[in-house]
Amino acid sequence: AQSVTQPDIHITVSEGASLELRCNYSYGATPYLFWYVQSPGQGLQLLLKYFSGDTLVQGIKGFEAEFKRSQSSFNLRKPSVHWSDAAEYFCAVGFYNNNDMRFGAGTRLTVKP
């Protein structure tokens, strides 16, 4: 079955440090991958998406993600984390010819001052 896995439930980083959040997918065909962020009590905001082409994708708020087919991964990165980045991050997979979308379990990011 098509799915995404986020191995890290909770990550803590210091403000100004670099960040990498992991996402692994299981999908037979070309995956359509998304990263969303959710602040407490809020809806989800799209950070970036990958459909095809360049495997390094730039998003909003200084985030980027790299698609690696050989590792079935789509990890999210940011070179320098700000306190306002503290939130829940969800990786998601979409499907061709279908409106369905499946989310990973999420990774909660805490930023230390």
Add this chain to the structure above:
Amino acid sequence: DTEVTQTPKHLVMGMTNKKSLKCEQHMGHRAMYWYKQKAKKPPELMFVYSYEKLSINESVPSRFSPECPNSSLLNLHLHALQPEDSALYLCASSQESGQGVPYEQYFGPGTRLTVT
């Protein structure tokens, strides 16, 4: 305008009440979604409407009844809910993906529902 609005923000209802959640978007999107999200969990898809027709129902209990009166509005009618239905209910919209690649979904802020 990339906003999805949801009303009310908070709702407390008893198990015998009938209430409705409302969602609105003006982005011209023809797919609209309802998700349920429990604390510290990812959103779970409940329903998808495509061109105002119900296209996906993820085996949701009949005490939840969706309605799409027009292409901009989506309602979720609630009746005889259980305390375990307490959650954040998120609405989303997107361009219709039925003919190819999926489009990103735009989410509203959600309705925090408490069933007493």
